[in-house]
Amino acid sequence: MLLGISLGLFVIYNIVQVDPLVMIVGERAMNNPQIVEAAIEKWGLDRPIWEQYLTYVTNLVRGDFGRSFLTRRPVTEDLALYLPATVELAITSLLFATLVGIPLGIVGGIRPGSLLDRLAWSLSLLLASLPPFWSGLVVLFVFYYHLGVAPGPGRLDPRMTSPPQVTGLFTLDALLAGDTAACASALHHLMLPTVILGGFTMALVLRVTRASIIEEMRKEYIRTARSKGLSERAVVVQHALRNVLIPLVTILGLAFAGLLGGAVMTETIFDWPGLGQYLVRASSNLDYPAIQGGTLLIAAIYILVNMTVDILYGILDPRVRHE
Amino acid sequence: MKKFSALLVILLVATIITGPACAQEEDVLIFATGTDDLITLDPGWAYESTNLTIHHAAYDTLLNVSTDDLSKIVPNIAKGYEMSEDGLVYTFTLREGLEFASGNPITAEDVRFSWTRLINLKGNPSFYADPIAAIEVVDDLTVEVTLKEPFPAFPAVTTTPAMSILDSAVVIEHGGTDAEDAAETDTAKDWLDQNSAGSGPFILTGWVPNAEVTLVRNDNYWGKPPAFARVIIRDVNDANTALQQLERGDIDITDFTDPDLIAQILANPDLEVAIGQSLNLNYLAMSPAPSPGAEGSEPWIAPLWEKKVRQAIAYSIDYTGILDGLLQGYADRPAAMLPLGVQGSDPSARYERDVEKAKALLAEAGYPDGFGGLVLSIGTGAPGGVPNETIAAKIVADLAEVGIQVTVEQQPTSNFLTAYRAQELQFLFAGWTPDYLDATMWSDYFSYPDAGPAYRIQLDSETIADLATQAAFETDPDTRTELYTQYQNAHVDEAVFVPVIQAQSVYAMRTEITGFAYNPVYFIDFYSITRAGE
Numbered sequence A: 001m002l003l004g005i006s007l008g009l010f011v012i013y014n015i016v017q018v019d020p021l022v023m024i025v026g027e028r029a030m031n032n033p034q035i036v037e038a039a040i041e042k043w044g045l046d047r048p049i050w051e052q053y054l055t056y057v058t059n060l061v062r063g064d065f066g067r068s069f070l071t072r073r074p075v076t077e078d079l080a081l082y083l084p085a086t087v088e089l090a091i092t093s094l095l096f097a098t099l100v101g102i103p104l105g106i107v108g109g110i111r112p113g114s115l116l117d118r119l120a121w122s123l124s125l126l127l128a129s130l131p132p133f134w135s136g137l138v139v140l141f142v143f144y145y146h147l148g149v150a151p152g153p154g155r156l157d158p159r160m161t162s163p164p165q166v167t168g169l170f171t172l173d174a175l176l177a178g179d180t181a182a183c184a185s186a187l188h189h190l191m192l193p194t195v196i197l198g199g200f201t202m203a204l205v206l207r208v209t210r211a212s213i214i215e216e217m218r219k220e221y222i223r224t225a226r227s228k229g230l231s232e233r234a235v236v237v238q239h240a241l242r243n244v245l246i247p248l249v250t251i252l253g254l255a256f257a258g259l260l261g262g263a264v265m266t267e268t269i270f271d272w273p274g275l276g277q278y279l280v281r282a283s284s285n286l287d288y289p290a291i292q293g294g295t296l297l298i299a300a301i302y303i304l305v306n307m308t309v310d311i312l313y314g315i316l317d318p319r320v321r322h323e
Numbered sequence B: 001m002k003k004f005s006a007l008l009v010i011l012l013v014a015t016i017i018t019g020p021a022c023a024q025e026e027d028v029l030i031f032a033t034g035t036d037d038l039i040t041l042d043p044g045w046a047y048e049s050t051n052l053t054i055h056h057a058a059y060d061t062l063l064n065v066s067t068d069d070l071s072k073i074v075p076n077i078a079k080g081y082e083m084s085e086d087g088l089v090y091t092f093t094l095r096e097g098l099e100f101a102s103g104n105p106i107t108a109e110d111v112r113f114s115w116t117r118l119i120n121l122k123g124n125p126s127f128y129a130d131p132i133a134a135i136e137v138v139d140d141l142t143v144e145v146t147l148k149e150p151f152p153a154f155p156a157v158t159t160t161p162a163m164s165i166l167d168s169a170v171v172i173e174h175g176g177t178d179a180e181d182a183a184e185t186d187t188a189k190d191w192l193d194q195n196s197a198g199s200g201p202f203i204l205t206g207w208v209p210n211a212e213v214t215l216v217r218n219d220n221y222w223g224k225p226p227a228f229a230r231v232i233i234r235d236v237n238d239a240n241t242a243l244q245q246l247e248r249g250d251i252d253i254t255d256f257t258d259p260d261l262i263a264q265i266l267a268n269p270d271l272e273v274a275i276g277q278s279l280n281l282n283y284l285a286m287s288p289a290p291s292p293g294a295e296g297s298e299p300w301i302a303p304l305w306e307k308k309v310r311q312a313i314a315y316s317i318d319y320t321g322i323l324d325g326l327l328q329g330y331a332d333r334p335a336a337m338l339p340l341g342v343q344g345s346d347p348s349a350r351y352e353r354d355v356e357k358a359k360a361l362l363a364e365a366g367y368p369d370g371f372g373g374l375v376l377s378i379g380t381g382a383p384g385g386v387p388n389e390t391i392a393a394k395i396v397a398d399l400a401e402v403g404i405q406v407t408v409e410q411q412p413t414s415n416f417l418t419a420y421r422a423q424e425l426q427f428l429f430a431g432w433t434p435d436y437l438d439a440t441m442w443s444d445y446f447s448y449p450d451a452g453p454a455y456r457i458q459l460d461s462e463t464i465a466d467l468a469t470q471a472a473f474e475t476d477p478d479t480r481t482e483l484y485t486q487y488q489n490a491h492v493d494e495a496v497f498v499p500v501i502q503a504q505s506v507y508a509m510r511t512e513i514t515g516f517a518y519n520p521v522y523f524i525d526f527y528s529i530t531r532a533g534e
Helices: A002-015 A020-025 A033-043 A049-061 A075-110 A115-129 A132-146 A170-176 A180-217 A220-227 A232-261 A264-269 A275-284 A288-316 A318-322 B002-018 B050-058 B108-121 B124-129 B168-173 B189-194 B239-247 B259-267 B307-316 B319-326 B355-364 B388-400 B413-421 B452-456 B462-473 B477-494
Strands: B028-033 B063-065 B073-075 B078-083 B089-094 B132-139 B142-147 B202-208 B212-217 B230-235 B271-286 B371-378 B404-410 B427-432 B497-510
Touching: A002 A049, A002 A288, A020 A033, A033 B124, A075 A115, A075 A170, A075 A180, A075 A232, A075 A264, A075 A275, A075 A288, A115 A180, A132 A180, A132 A264, A132 B239, A170 A180, A180 A232, A180 A264, A220 A232, A232 A275, A232 A288, A264 A275, A275 A288, B028 B239, B050 B202, B050 B212, B050 B230, B073 B078, B089 B108, B108 B124, B108 B132, B108 B142, B108 B168, B189 B202, B239 B259, B239 B497, B259 B271, B259 B497, B271 B307, B307 B355, B307 B388, B307 B404, B307 B477, B319 B388, B319 B497, B371 B388, B371 B413, B388 B404, B388 B427, B413 B427, B413 B452, B462 B477
Parallel strands: B028 B230, B371 B404, B371 B427
Antiparallel strands: B063 B073, B078 B089, B089 B142, B132 B142, B202 B212, B212 B230, B271 B427, B271 B497
């Protein structure tokens, strides 16, 4: 499957006629034939297309995604640099979505129409319908610029330097370096982008939880559970919620993969140096190795997440296991 | 599980309320800019824009360009230089007793090593050293450079950050070499991306791509100690949020502004604006040839090969509308491809809009009702924050008023440049950014039928080429200025290249920041900046 995607990308790139040479050596240096020749040889631009593809796939198998025309670094290094920022934000967004979305969904599902339900419903509508490029600017304007309670854009206080990279997750790396101030600053800077990026997923989780709970609560096994004299809490948590988990896991899996690949707007507004920004820049500069590397990575993440979701099904639902 | 999530929520809420409780003792200067152009910070490989500012802070060049008078070269780590009578040999004498940040003495050998490495890396900035034929160390403080042919702009070329002097011992220790096969065997780049090996007022200590570049004070600096203990260059990519950070005092200076935001900056008593006159030109080019350069290609429809038609187009453009209307007055323009501030540039000769004259010229050329079929090619880009397509739309409207019908064709810049380079474009809007400040930076490229944009647009004028050569090799400054003015006027008459915008850079900063001075090569000099009240 990944091979298919790589071939597709390669074909597209060669249909769009581009000359990467200008981009590699720069405008002015094109006048110097020595520099141009050195670049053509170094980047293998004089070889036939099929040979370029073959080299590319062989390298892929060895875990070598090639070199970005734009950053001149190996694409693997670039991805290692940009992916963690996105992963960190995706994890906190997913945490936010589940920790807020599921409880609110349960409450709303148990007592549909109550004040709390209506409040939660409106909140989810708001978060799901506001585009991040707008809501991101608004929350920055209100909470950072006017009230001064939230930090500004970026991953850290502007006066701090990034912790030495181990995992690339600033919160973890700062802790590993024993720098609690940097860790606190990193957590602090995650707040606003998390709410903005996780808002849509939170709304989704809330709605699915609520709808499934309402549906489950009408089923006969709930009546049985109640008639056994179980507390309402045990009925909801031990019985109803278990069945709600299946649709939830499906959504969360897809949402996590989506958060990794689709955070471009949030990343731009919050100056978040993540994968989305990297890929947008690569695309607008026709930086083919970077586009292909990033796309393959996202495809691989989708496949991995789907596999994980399938395994989770088996754990959550014994019926799936039997087949 | 529930307890865990409750704990997490409490933790998160606590950090929101308290925020980072860290206060920095030392004084840090924060400069916010777009750093996504950075590819490497090795002076031998880097050929972008932001790196120039960083290299100027961390490294020294032999000579400098005077910030007050761009045509004046002043001493730096070299006391001065002497040129042989035939103009081929330059002898530089270093100041005595200077040291690199590492404590190693700065010697003539370091000069030889740095420039030889630059040549042998065969990287993008290696062409700066093209004029050099040989470098010879005479003694510890004297170095003799022989050129391939006389090149009066050479002292100006040595001021560009790519020609910085590196600490050869440190570079060699980290895998650097000046050997002929340095392009393959030099491995110092990875180290030089994160560290510097220079003698400038600051030392590079780290670069996180698309996030930050950190510089710390060089305690070993040979001049007076820099005011700031640290300088952080922070990446921004939204002008609105950059301004918010500036207003809140999270950053000190930014060049990431929009013409639309300047009124807001000026209205804030804590902020001020400084204008830097860049030497970047955005120009219209009109091919004097009847068809694209490739043999057997179809002739163009629009008659730009008529000089009078080109002049008519130059008279039709509403320059004031573009500069004051679209760029809000934050730009200027010279008469020809010699920017304001460069030797010989004289704006009094420039084209001004005159619709009647344009129509008369069209009539004389045999097109009293104008013509159609003209394509204006543009790449992506936004000089002075205004997108190319907006400027192109204005040009289309201006030309329609004299009866010339134009369609716009926009492509990604790399494709646009490829077509331009292949002589396929008849009418286009493009830009030119200098690497050093001598007039040859323009006249070498916009004059000869076999070089640079002049080749691409098929300009073949003996007058222009002759004047360019005479001026380039003239050693008497006054005669040289006079020759460049003649050269400029020949360009105005030919009307092949018509500059439209000489952009200005707008810097917004906190009022307590003093000593800011814009330089068109390295833009901002952290060393000259101080914070008032300290």
